[in-house]
Amino acid sequence: MVQSNGINFKGQNIYIGIDVHLKTWSVTIITQSGYKRKHSQNPSAKELFEHLKKHYPGGNYLAVYESGFSGFSTYYALQEFGIQCMVVHAADVPTTQYENVMKDDSVDSEKLAKSLKNGSLRGIYIHRKENLDARNVLRLRRTFLKQLGGFKSRVKHLLYNNGIMIPDCFSRPGTHWSRSFMKWLREDVVLLSSTRTSLDMLLDTVELLRKNLLSVTRQIRFLSRSERYANDFENLISIPGIGLLVGMCLLTEIDDVRRFRNEKQFASYLGLVPMSHSSGEKICNGEKTFRGNKLLGLMLVESAWVTIQHDSIMAAAYGEYCKRMKGQKAIIRIARKLANRIFHVMKNGQKYEYDKCR
Template sequence: MVQSKGINFNGQNIYIGIDVHLKSWSVTIITESNYKKTHSQKSSAKELFEYLKKHYPGGKYKAVYESGFSGYSTYYSLKEYGIDCIIIHAADVPTTQYENVMKTDAIDSEKLAKSLKSGILKGIYIREKESLDDRNLIRLRKTLQRQLAGYKSRVKHLLYNNGVEYPACFDKPSLHWSKRFTLWLRNDVTLLSSTRYSLDLLLDQVTLFRKNLLKANRMVRELASRSKYAERYENLISIPGVGTVTAMSLLTEVDDINRFQNQREFASFLGLIPSCHSSGETICNMEKTFRGNKQLGPLIIESAWVAIRYDKALAIAYSEYCRQMKGQEAIIRIARKLSNRILSVLKSGKKYQYDRCR
């Protein structure tokens, strides 16, 4: 037995695949001699370390798990106990047909351990603990903005359902949700029923989310002024189309720009390269890949729409592309050019200079 007295694994790599769940882990351990053991345990790095120390003393522990709900917390917990660890994207784990058909936690953890031992896994970028809350703040601001828009739409839908007509002074959508518009909703609107509980509750939600969004905006501006981000932030907003939210999203999502070796790697991270299917002499470039940062890709495309209004070179390029394709397809190519500028600015540490349209 491995746990026999005197047995040790000094200098040997011990490969550990972990299928992470909220309350339990399925763990497969493989030694360099291909001895394999799978067990289930409580979701605890300490418990795993005690097990390894007892059954595989002296080994160099190397673990892997798939990115998911636990984020980086499992990684940092394992590192505290001296267990080297990588996190991988689930789609990057080689999977056989059998493993697809017979999917269990034990099979998943074994698949991870085998792939780790073979050296074919490439871990995702690991962020420093101190930068996690900065990124979460920017993401939460976007969530608040989306939820606020949802409640505003619900209010308008309720008005339509009840046949409420807007006064002439609110004919233009740009005047909606002004202080005057809100007072009209609060004081003058009547619904088909004699009560208006639903409208008042929705307006309370709009007020709450507006308050929280304003607070988040202040926090983002404060974050941008900190020494950690200030210089890079100023450089980024010198690029046409890049505003405060896009700049801070880039800084908090990218973290270390030096992890990207070239423009294609950076564009791939943003999700701005096309997927490709080729066979023999047939090569087919399709829509932009689904792989990429879901936060940044849409922001860069929005920035591209703004950039073509102010930057001569991008405006000319967009016009040329529109002769060959639809505007929605052309703007993706402009976004790719914009991503190259962003990479250049972040790498050089200098502001961007460009020819203005006006």
């Protein structure tokens, strides 16, 4: 048996690939010389640190794991024990055909450790702890909104299943889901069966989600006036097309605009850069890539429609684009220009000056 006493990895990098799961971590450790060792353990940063300290004393511990259900909690737990950590997007990890065919936790952790050692990984941005709750509040609103839309559709589906047509007085914009519409649903609707428990339960859920949506919107408004966000928020809403929700989503999702070197990198993060796929003589181009922050990208496209109604420069640019392409493609280019304005406003910390349409 080889004695481990006296082993010292001082000044050497120890590369650690972690396949993170709820109940276990699959870990692959590769030393600077190429020595490799694997093990499975409890999902504990402390346990991993104790293992490293015992078998690789004095080393510089460098770890990596794929972003997933644990978010940034694993990153911060590892950092507390002096383990430098990188979080990567799963799609950005180089993968061989063998690793795809023979995929398991051990193979995934080894793939991460090897890629970390050869320097082929690029980590995602790590949000500051104090910003995470505000970001979750904005995302929670989107979840409530999506759920509310789903339950409203279920109510209408139930009505149609029971042969009930919505009166013409509720067909105009703004009358659907008004107080009078809810009163009609509660008091006048009679289903095929003698009871209407299913409809009442759906209506209760709709009202609860509307209440939650109102509550989270008030919280977002409160955040926009807080010391942390107030100044940057006021600068952002000086740009035509940017309001409360878009402005606060930008601030909480981006966190620190200084992580982007230029407008192109910022637009790439938003998914507002052209897509290109070519092979031989076959060339396929698109106005927008599927990569990037899907929430912000869609929001800016929607904001661009408002921008062209209030900014003469953007309105003129949209008109020029429409001469050679469809409106849907033209508005993405306007969104790209809007992203440039946002980047400069956030970077310079100043309000935007623009020409209002007369």
